[in-house]
Amino acid sequence: xxxxxxxxxxxxxxxxxxxxxxxxxxxxxxxxxxxxxxxxxxxxxxxxxxxxxxxxxxxxxxxxxxxxxxxxxxxxxxxxxxxxxxxxxxxxxxxxxxxxxxxxxxxxxxxxxx
Amino acid sequence: xxxxxxxxxxxxxxxxxxxxxxxxxxxxxxxxxxxxxxxxxxxxxxxxxxxxxxxxxxxxxxxxxxxxxxxxxxxxxxxxxxxxxxxxxxxxxxxxxxxxxxxxxxxxxxx
Numbered sequence: 001x002x003x004x005x006x007x008x009x010x011x012x013x014x015x016x017x018x019x020x021x022x023x024x025x026x027x028x029x030x031x032x033x034x035x036x037x038x039x040x041x042x043x044x045x046x047x048x049x050x051x052x053x054x055x056x057x058x059x060x061x062x063x064x065x066x067x068x069x070x071x072x073x074x075x076x077x078x079x080x081x082x083x084x085x086x087x088x089x090x091x092x093x094x095x096x097x098x099x100x101x102x103x104x105x106x107x108x109x110x111x112x113x114x
Numbered sequence: 115x116x117x118x119x120x121x122x123x124x125x126x127x128x129x130x131x132x133x134x135x136x137x138x139x140x141x142x143x144x145x146x147x148x149x150x151x152x153x154x155x156x157x158x159x160x161x162x163x164x165x166x167x168x169x170x171x172x173x174x175x176x177x178x179x180x181x182x183x184x185x186x187x188x189x190x191x192x193x194x195x196x197x198x199x200x201x202x203x204x205x206x207x208x209x210x211x212x213x214x215x216x217x218x219x220x221x222x223x224x225x
Contacts (some may be wrong), residue, residue, distance in 0.1 A: 004157075031210050043201075043215040044160060055210040091157050099207040100146050100165070105157035 001027045004106035006092050012112045013082055021077045021109045023092030030097030032075045034067065036060070036088040038072075043091070049075065050097075082113045118202045123220040126196075134188040134219050136202030139183040144207045147178060149187045150215075151198040153174070158201065158215070161187065165207075192223045 005024045013019050024030050034046040048055040049095050066078045074092075079086055090108050093103040119137040126132040138147060148163040162169055162176045164185075169176040175188040189196055201218040205211055 021157050033212065035215075037155070042217060045212045045214065048210050048212055056212060069151070089155060093157075095209075097209045099209055099211075100163065101209070102148065102160045102163055103213055104160055107157045108155070 004092055004094055004104055006090075006106035006109050008109060010110045010112070011113065015084060015113055016081050019079050019082055019111065021079075021090050021092075021111070023075045023077070023106060024073055025075055025092065025094030026096075026104060027073070028096065029094035029104075031055070031095045032067075032069070033093040033095075033103060034077045035091045035093065037091065037108075038085075038088045046077070068092070079111075082111075084113050087111055087113045117204050117214070119215055120200070120202055120219045122217065123222070126189075126192045128194055128225050129191055132187075132192040132221055132223070133161055133187065134187040134189075134200050134202075134221065135184065136186070137184045138202070138204050139210065141182050141204050142206070144209060145204040146206050147176065147182075147185050148203045148213065149174070149176065150201045150203065150213070151196075152201070152218070153195075153198040155175060158213075161200075163205075182189050192221075194223050194225065197221060197223045 010085040016105040037043045047057040047061045091108045093105045095101045095103045123187040149161040164176045178185045199218040
């Protein structure tokens with residue numbers, strides 16, 4: 001069964017550094033998403049992406065964050081200058097695009113900012 | 115904020131049916147009911163979704179009340195591997211619409 005894959009599984013970085021989290025969505029999907037989950041807290045929506053532009057973003061998704069689909073298969077989340085509070089699990093998801101097409105999630109990247 | 119209410123935790127004996135309730139009294143006509151689960155900080159896993167009819171797949175059954183104000187996810191024969199946090203989410207019927215996760219129900223399946 002096709003799945004969403006994320007790399008790396010764990011990323012450690014120093015405060016102030018830039019990180020890029022990578023995702024390969026399911027191949028025929030049209031909508032792409034990033035979520036995050038701080039340890040012990042709820043899964044939070046960050047951003048959705050369709051047709052090479054952001055469809056919706058949350059208050060968390062400030063100027064430090066950006067997303068890109070650099071080619072036909074990858075979908076990336078960049079954090080320009082990481083803060084301690086960016087430490088979290090980051091989940092990528094994709095959906096087929098029809099109204100009731102479910103989101104399918106990857107297993108996440110654990111980002112640790114020291 | 116999440117538009118659903120779920121009990122924070124439930125227990126179930128292995129091999130028995132697990133019935134997880136969810137209230138969504140303010141659901142709109144164009145909103146589907148989705149169920150996901152999350153096993154120990156893995157990515158949320160899609161289980162099932164429905165609009166107003168009952169649904170069944172290889173993982174579970176979804177029973178939606180006639181007024182659509184509540185639903186029940188049924189795992190017919192729970193196993194230890196079904197121990198997870200289960201999320202009931204209402205989602206608008208639009209291609210780009212997102213999921214808003216609440217705290218879910220922690221289901222513990224015991225031997």
